[in-house]
Amino acid sequence: xxxxxxxxxxxxxxxxxxxxxxxxxxxxxxxxxxxxxxxxxxxxxxxxxxxxxxxxxxxxxxxxxxxxxxxxxxxxxxxxxxxxxxxxxxxxxxxxxxxxxxxxxxxxxxxxxxxxxxxxxxxxxxxxxxxxxxxxxxxxxxxxxxxxxxxxxxxxxxxxxxxxxxxxxxxxxxxxxxxxxxxxxxxxxxxxxxxxxxxxxxxxxxxxxxxxxxxxxxxxxxxxxxxxxxxxxxxxxxxxxxxxxxxxxxxxxxxxxxxxxxxxxxxxxx
Amino acid sequence: xxxxxxxxxxxxxxxxxxxxxxxxxxxxxxxxxxxxxxxxxxxxxxxxxxxxxxxxxxxxxxxxxxxxxxxxxxxxxxxxxxxxxxxxxxxxxxxxxxxxxxxxxxxxxxxxxxxxxxxxxxxxxxxxxxxxxxxxxxxxxxxxxxxxxxxxxxxxxxxxxxxxxxxxxxxxxxxxxxxxxxxxxxxxxxxxxxxxxxxxxxxxxxxxxxxxxxxxxxxxxxxxxxxxxxxxxxxxxxxxxxxxxxxxxxxxxxxxxxxxxxxxxxxxxxxxxxxxxxxxxxxxxxxxxxxxxxxxxxxxxxxxxxxxxxxxxxxxxxxxxxxxxxxxxxxxxxxxxxxxxxxxxxxxxxxxxxxxxxxxxxxxxxxxxxxxxxxxxxxxxxxxxxxxxxxxxxxxxxxxxxxxxxxxxxxxxxxxxxxxxxxxxxxxxxxxxxxxxxxxxxxxxxxxxxxxxxxxxxxxxxxxxxxxxxxxxxxxxxxxxxxxxxxxxxxxxxxxxxxxxxxxxxxxxxxxxxxxxxxxxxxxxxxxxxxxxxx
Numbered sequence: 001x002x003x004x005x006x007x008x009x010x011x012x013x014x015x016x017x018x019x020x021x022x023x024x025x026x027x028x029x030x031x032x033x034x035x036x037x038x039x040x041x042x043x044x045x046x047x048x049x050x051x052x053x054x055x056x057x058x059x060x061x062x063x064x065x066x067x068x069x070x071x072x073x074x075x076x077x078x079x080x081x082x083x084x085x086x087x088x089x090x091x092x093x094x095x096x097x098x099x100x101x102x103x104x105x106x107x108x109x110x111x112x113x114x115x116x117x118x119x120x121x122x123x124x125x126x127x128x129x130x131x132x133x134x135x136x137x138x139x140x141x142x143x144x145x146x147x148x149x150x151x152x153x154x155x156x157x158x159x160x161x162x163x164x165x166x167x168x169x170x171x172x173x174x175x176x177x178x179x180x181x182x183x184x185x186x187x188x189x190x191x192x193x194x195x196x197x198x199x200x201x202x203x204x205x206x207x208x209x210x211x212x213x214x215x216x217x218x219x220x221x222x223x224x225x226x227x228x229x230x231x232x233x234x235x236x237x238x239x240x241x242x243x244x245x246x247x248x249x250x251x252x253x254x255x256x257x258x259x260x261x262x263x264x265x266x267x268x269x270x
Numbered sequence: 271x272x273x274x275x276x277x278x279x280x281x282x283x284x285x286x287x288x289x290x291x292x293x294x295x296x297x298x299x300x301x302x303x304x305x306x307x308x309x310x311x312x313x314x315x316x317x318x319x320x321x322x323x324x325x326x327x328x329x330x331x332x333x334x335x336x337x338x339x340x341x342x343x344x345x346x347x348x349x350x351x352x353x354x355x356x357x358x359x360x361x362x363x364x365x366x367x368x369x370x371x372x373x374x375x376x377x378x379x380x381x382x383x384x385x386x387x388x389x390x391x392x393x394x395x396x397x398x399x400x401x402x403x404x405x406x407x408x409x410x411x412x413x414x415x416x417x418x419x420x421x422x423x424x425x426x427x428x429x430x431x432x433x434x435x436x437x438x439x440x441x442x443x444x445x446x447x448x449x450x451x452x453x454x455x456x457x458x459x460x461x462x463x464x465x466x467x468x469x470x471x472x473x474x475x476x477x478x479x480x481x482x483x484x485x486x487x488x489x490x491x492x493x494x495x496x497x498x499x500x501x502x503x504x505x506x507x508x509x510x511x512x513x514x515x516x517x518x519x520x521x522x523x524x525x526x527x528x529x530x531x532x533x534x535x536x537x538x539x540x541x542x543x544x545x546x547x548x549x550x551x552x553x554x555x556x557x558x559x560x561x562x563x564x565x566x567x568x569x570x571x572x573x574x575x576x577x578x579x580x581x582x583x584x585x586x587x588x589x590x591x592x593x594x595x596x597x598x599x600x601x602x603x604x605x606x607x608x609x610x611x612x613x614x615x616x617x618x619x620x621x622x623x624x625x626x627x628x629x630x631x632x633x634x635x636x637x638x639x640x641x642x643x644x645x646x647x648x649x650x651x652x653x654x655x656x657x658x659x660x661x662x663x664x665x666x667x668x669x670x671x672x673x674x675x676x677x678x679x680x681x682x683x684x685x686x687x688x689x690x691x692x693x694x695x696x697x698x699x700x701x702x703x704x705x706x707x708x709x710x711x712x713x714x715x716x717x718x719x720x721x722x723x724x725x726x727x728x729x730x731x732x733x734x735x736x737x738x739x740x741x742x743x744x745x746x747x748x749x750x751x752x753x754x755x756x757x758x759x760x761x762x763x764x765x766x767x768x769x770x771x772x773x774x775x776x777x778x779x780x781x782x783x784x785x786x787x788x789x790x791x792x793x794x795x796x797x798x799x800x801x802x803x804x805x
Contacts, residue, residue: 165650169625170650
């Protein structure tokens with residue numbers, strides 16, 4: 001019962017998010033980029049549901065447009081980090097030997113770096129745009145996936161069903177992809193859902209530093225960043241994107257949990 | 271005089287009120303040795319834990335009375351219950367590898383109970399601990415006292431566990447499958463110690479086990495449980511030799527008996543032949559040197575003919591599992607040669623050999639990929655059979671599942687099956703490609719006794735039908751006696767004795783073989799006096 005409630009809440013939140021992002025692509029109550037200095041810093045009203053910002057732009061419209069940008073960035077980044085991290089981590093943990101040593105040496109060096117700094121360095125090289133942001137954040141989050149996957153694989157490779165696969169005559173690569181990798185997904189799924197949140201936040205941090213998606217195009221991150229000077233006088237400016245990020249995270253986490261359980265045959269009846 | 275009396279005990283699953291134990295009544299007298307016999311799911315562990323007031327979460331006592339040493343446990347608060355655990359009732363668990371805290375030294379763990387219940391000072395409790403360690407025949411009590419659990423083998427840990435429980439001189443000792451994880455020789459030593467200690471302190475023992483051999487050797491009375499209900503109770507002799515109930519009879523009959531040997535095809539080259547096989551594990555790399563390695567298999571010669579079953583027996587650490595893995599070329603060898611159908615397969619990766627040899631694992635819970643359906647698992651080996659159409663493959667999988675008595679279960683997941691069913695799947699996977707050589711590594715030791723008998727029978731039938739040769743690795747001499755044509759006894763990586771099954775069992779020559787046979791808990795059907803705990 002409890003799990004179904006979680007799934008329902010998570011599903012609703014994510015549906016709302018996707019709905020907002022899709023609608024935002026075609027229609028918004030106001031033009032999100034139109035500056036109207038006579039209507040600046042207005043509190044939420046029946047006309048502007050979420051208020052207006054320091055240039056008089058409608059916050060709701062900007063949130064809707066920002067939703068698609070933020071979510072697309074976060075989703076692709078997480079997918080990139082998880083896919084690359086799975087393959088690299090599996091290779092390191094399953095093959096062991098010098099492959100493992102080289103991969104892990106590089107990986108540990110990268111892990112020792114704060115992810116945001118790494119992303120910053122990459123952004124400076126590839127330039128501040130959406131693709132650059134995705135690449136930078138993806139690279140920054142690969143090492144933690146590699147760590148988790150390698151650890152899991154180290155225990156799975158000793159399982160007897162992997163040995164059984166070898167006895168059957170399957171190649172090592174087949175054993176790795178067919179038997180080891182699927183069983184290493186659970187911890188990565190957990191990591192991926194929390195990573196989604198980090199990426200949303202990192203995107204806002206980079207935008208704040210002027211390295212994210214360049215203004216005036218709205219993302220939740222750069223809206224949050226831009227709202228800082230007005231925190232005391234116009235709190236709705238930070239509350240709207242902040243709440244959106246928080247609710248999205250909640251939705252992703254709830255949905256991610258039930259998705260993970262659904263994907264695991266052992267939990268399917270739980 | 272009665273120490274423990276249990277009346278109409280009922281234990282339920284809290285969520286559903288389904289009964290785990292129903293209407294169970296029994297009593298244990300002072301100094302008595304009672305065995306509670308049952309298969310998994312019989313509720314034997316739950317019943318024992320109810321006496322300790324330590325039911326796992328999700329279970330609750332729903333009725334009945336437990337009176338321990340004159341105290342009705344229904345009126346005892348959780349705090350009072352704690353003062354009873356230790357001095358009145360102690361428990362030894364099944365898994366010695368996890369029942370000691372790895373972060374605390376052995377001495378500190380043992381002294382914990384003394385400090386709590388008897389308020390002894392450091393010096394006094396240390397002296398008592400050292401005495402007790404010496405009593406359980408630990409060679410160097412002083413060093414053991416300061417050592418940590420990981421430095422000891424399973425048998426040693428179980429002795430330490432026993433010592434720390436018996437330190438408090440409990441009136442009742444509950445031992446839950448205390449030796450199931452140990453090999454035959456160690457099992458005998460630990461149980462002999464337990465019985466001796468119990469007699470010294472006048473402790474009653476409640477032994478929970480599925481092993482009827484142990485019951486016959488140690489217990490005075492036995493109680494047979496099945497699905498939470500008592501089937502039969504009586505003296506050990508009566509239960510084992512003149513059981514009244516059909517289920518008890520089935521249990522006794524499930525004990526392996528000596529079967530007829532299959533006539534191995536004589537003449538010609540042996541199917542698999544091993545000469546001077548050595549397997550070593552490299553020592554740990556230290557800063558400037560490498561520790562001395564361990565040689566697990568040290569010069570083994572062995573021939574296996576087509577269709578023959580050769581059993582390898584020995585205690586843990588004798589190298590029998592390593593030998594099996596090395597013969598399948600799963601671990602690198604460090605010397606000697608392996609020939610398959612006369613071809614040297616030691617160094618080269620021989621595809622024919624790989625496809626014609628198979629392995630059945632001990633633990634059916636970890637040998638099946640949890641993310642594959644039963645049908646996929648059994649079909650997987652057929653990937654390497656060339657020119658097999660999908661329909662043919664499905665047909666062979668179905669036939670195979672039918673052979674192992676699991677027709678129609680192809681769409682199930684492994685976790686939906688019982689241990690015995692899983693092991694049948696593992697056997698089906700090994701046999702589906704019709705291999706010439708199968709290594710079975712303790713294939714039944716993780717299973718319940720009636721299931722063991724079924725799986726052994728199945729294995730024999732399949733062998734007769736498909737004619738594969740088998741290397742049967744086991745420490746369970748009873749199972750070996752049932753299936754083997756020839757027996758090889760290993761100790762310390764060497765073969766110390768080999769011969770036909772009847773020769774080895776009836777006329778053992780080597781001392782180690784004799785010790786193994788003497789330690790094997792078998793029922794004495796001739797009715798000769800079985801060794802008794804006391805009285």
